[in-house]
Amino acid sequence: xxxxxxxxxxxxxxxxxxxxxxxxxxxxxxxxxxxxxxxxxxxxxxxxxxxxxxxxxxxxxxxxxxxxxxxxxxxxxxxxxxxxxxxxxxxxxxxxxxxxxxxxxxxxxxxxxxxxxxxxxxxxxxxxxxxxxxxxxxxxxxxxxxxxxxxxxxxxxxxxxxxxxxxxxxxxxxxxxxxxxxxxxxxxxxxxxxxxxxxxxxxxxxxxxxxxxxxxxxxxxxxxxxxxxxxxxxxxxxxxxxxxxxxxxxxxxxxxxxxxxxxxxxxxxxxxxxxxxxxxxxxxxxxxxxxxxxxxxxxxxxxxxxxxxxxxxxxxxxxxxxxxxxxxxxxxxxxxxxxxxxxxxxxxxxxxxxxxxxxxxxxxxxxxxxxxxxxxxxxxxxxxxxxxxxxxxxxxxxxxxxxxxxxxxxxxxxxxxxxxxxxxxxxxxxxxxxxxxxxxxxxxxxxxxxxxxxxx
Numbered sequence: 001x002x003x004x005x006x007x008x009x010x011x012x013x014x015x016x017x018x019x020x021x022x023x024x025x026x027x028x029x030x031x032x033x034x035x036x037x038x039x040x041x042x043x044x045x046x047x048x049x050x051x052x053x054x055x056x057x058x059x060x061x062x063x064x065x066x067x068x069x070x071x072x073x074x075x076x077x078x079x080x081x082x083x084x085x086x087x088x089x090x091x092x093x094x095x096x097x098x099x100x101x102x103x104x105x106x107x108x109x110x111x112x113x114x115x116x117x118x119x120x121x122x123x124x125x126x127x128x129x130x131x132x133x134x135x136x137x138x139x140x141x142x143x144x145x146x147x148x149x150x151x152x153x154x155x156x157x158x159x160x161x162x163x164x165x166x167x168x169x170x171x172x173x174x175x176x177x178x179x180x181x182x183x184x185x186x187x188x189x190x191x192x193x194x195x196x197x198x199x200x201x202x203x204x205x206x207x208x209x210x211x212x213x214x215x216x217x218x219x220x221x222x223x224x225x226x227x228x229x230x231x232x233x234x235x236x237x238x239x240x241x242x243x244x245x246x247x248x249x250x251x252x253x254x255x256x257x258x259x260x261x262x263x264x265x266x267x268x269x270x271x272x273x274x275x276x277x278x279x280x281x282x283x284x285x286x287x288x289x290x291x292x293x294x295x296x297x298x299x300x301x302x303x304x305x306x307x308x309x310x311x312x313x314x315x316x317x318x319x320x321x322x323x324x325x326x327x328x329x330x331x332x333x334x335x336x337x338x339x340x341x342x343x344x345x346x347x348x349x350x351x352x353x354x355x356x357x358x359x360x361x362x363x364x365x366x367x368x369x370x371x372x373x374x375x376x377x378x379x380x381x382x383x384x385x386x387x388x389x390x391x392x393x394x395x396x397x398x399x400x401x402x403x404x405x406x407x408x409x410x411x412x413x414x415x416x417x418x419x420x421x422x423x424x425x426x427x428x429x430x431x432x433x434x435x436x437x438x439x440x441x442x443x444x445x446x447x448x449x450x451x452x453x454x455x456x
Contacts, residue, residue, distance in 0.1 A: 017428050020055055020084070024424075027051030027080045036073035045413050052420045054080035056427035057310055059174025059280030059402020060393075060419065062409045066177035077175060078164055084427065085171025085202065085310040086134060129213070130206045134170065137201050141166035144194045169198035172311040174280015174402030182271075186283035192267045199279040200237070203305035208233045228341045229317070233306045236316040237277075244273030244300050251293045256284055276300035278311030280402020287405050294392055294405075301399040302358075304426075312400030312426035314358050321351040357430050358398070365418050366394045372414035397422035 028051040034040045042050075046062050053060045054077045065074065146155075146162035153161060161177055168175045176182065185191050201209070208230045215226060249257070249269040257265050268283050275281045276297050289297075304313015321336065325348055328336045336343045369390045389405050396403050397419045411419065 016087075017424075019087075020424065020428055023055045023080065023083050024048070024051050027055060027076060030076045031069070031073055033072075035070060036076060037069055039068070042068075045416050049416050049420055050077065051080060052423050053402070054173065054175065055084035056312070056400050056423040057081055057084045057171045057173040057278075058312075058397060058400040058423045058427070059168075059176075060397060060404060060408050060423070061175070061402075062411070062416065064179050065175055067179060074164065074177065078167055081171050081173040081175060082167055085167075085173065086130065129210050133206070133209055133213070137198065138163075138166045138170050141170060141194055141198045145191065148188065148191050148194070165195070166198060169195045169279065169281065170202040170310065172199060172202050172278045172280070172305060172309070172400070174275070176281065182281045182283045183285065186268055186271075187261075187264050189263070189267065192271050192283070195281060196271060196274045199274050199277065199281075200241075202310040203277050203279070204237060205233055205306035205308040207308045208306065228339050228343075229307075231339050232317050232320045236320045237306065240277070240300060240303070240316065240319075241270070241273050244276065244296065245269040247296050248272050248293060251290055251296065252284075255290050255293075256288045272297070273300070276401065276403065278304045278313055278399050278401045280396075282403060286403055291388065294388065297403065298392060298395045301395050301401045301403065302362075304399040304401070312398065314354055314430070318351050318354060321348060322355060325351070354430055361422075361425060361430065362394055362398055365398075365422055366391055369394060369415055369418055372412060372418075393419065394422060398426040400426045 028044075028047045030036060031047040031050055032042060032044065036042070042063075049060075049062050052058075063069075065077065069077065142159075142162040144162075145165055146158045149158035149161055152158070164175075164177055167173075174181075178184070182191075182195065211227060211230050215224060245266075246269070249265050252269075253265065257268060260268075271281075271283050277300065286294075286297075302313060303316060303319045305311025306316045320338070321343065324336050324338050324343070328334075335345075336348050370386060389407055392403075392405050393407060393411075395401075400423060408419075
């Protein structure tokens with residue numbers, strides 16, 4: 001990056017954060033224009049919140065997207081979702097290559113950190129395939145949704161809604177032009193499958209999609225071995241979706257889904273299990289769910305999607321590595337093994353650090369939210385209690401999910417600022433912030449004689 005003819009040395013982590021912040025500020029400025037809203041004005045904090053939620057593909061909304069923003073404002077939000085889903089750096093690299101311009105080493109480092117679990121020479125080819133796959137998936141999703149909505153809204157309106165929700169679903173954003181999200185379409189089999197398919201495709205991670213495409217299109221018939229990364233993501237995603245759906249229907253069958261058809265129960269359970277993976281759409285009223293169900297959803301939202309995807313959270317691979325680490329210690333084994341491969345000790349250490357830091361950040365922000373908003377009397381108006389309500393909101397923001405128990409529009413300015421911070425941290429990544437704060441270098445430190453400490 002250059003400024004005034006001088007080269008500014010910015011670490012790739014800082015470059016990623018700077019690109020997201022620039023997109024957020026630009027989006028907030030555009031949403032503040034008079035023709036972006038039907039009222040002609042929007043409070044600055046709400047414009048900033050909406051832009052952050054769109055760029056960080058979260059979906060938390062302080063105003064009704066379809067009823068508050070004009071067509072111009074909605075298109076701005078849609079553009080921010082697309083930019084945030086793919087990543088500002090991904091789009092810039094693709095445009096530079098499309099215009100025939102070279103890519104700097106620093107940009108290549110950013111792409112390597114974001115989209116590759118091992119060093120690879122074809123990083124630009126990976127970026128190109130990411131763009132093509134994204135546009136193809138969104139196009140197919142838009143066509144499928146348009147066909148399902150054309151009888152209800154007419155071709156023009158159905159096409160616009162189809163494009164908007166296809167992009168929002170694939171990017172795991174959760175923004176909807178419907179005031180009640182997808183609740184009115186809870187029984188639509190084709191619509192549920194389309195949206196769930198887009199969410200999963202966008203949440204698997206672009207490296208996994210790229211590897212699967214190469215594996216499926218191998219012309220000599222000899223499929224190469226899938227990497228541990230891909231196997232871990234696929235198995236963990238499958239287990240989370242299936243287990244989440246089964247637990248959801250068991251918990252809510254005597255509650256919110258009592259008396260409904262078997263089809264509705266299956267679709268609603270699968271949809272909520274999938275959307276908790278950072279998508280933010282819902283086909284049931286979140287506020288009517290049992291506390292145990294909300295706890296399940298908090299667990300799913302915390303781990304979120306997979307690395308290198310449109311989603312947030314601490315990622316599915318973190319859950320898999322923690323499980324493998326725990327099992328190895330129970331079996332009294334030194335190394336953590338997965339799919340007949342040993343995981344580097346540094347990766348295991350980073351996983352533990354990521355988990356602890358993430359829990360710490362959520363705890364601190366939750367405390368500050370309770371300290372600020374309950375001080376102005378909000379706790380009295382929260383039927384489920386402030387702690388559970390704010391915990392759900394905080395984890396939803398951190399996981400860039402967008403599900404809410406209904407308090408987002410009622411947040412104070414203080415609360416909105418903390419949720420904005422959580423959305424940025426969740427999208428850019430905890431490790432990225434750690435690099436920015438403490439640097440990427442490592443130090444051996446001072447080593448003293450050992451002395452044991454009791455634990456457990």
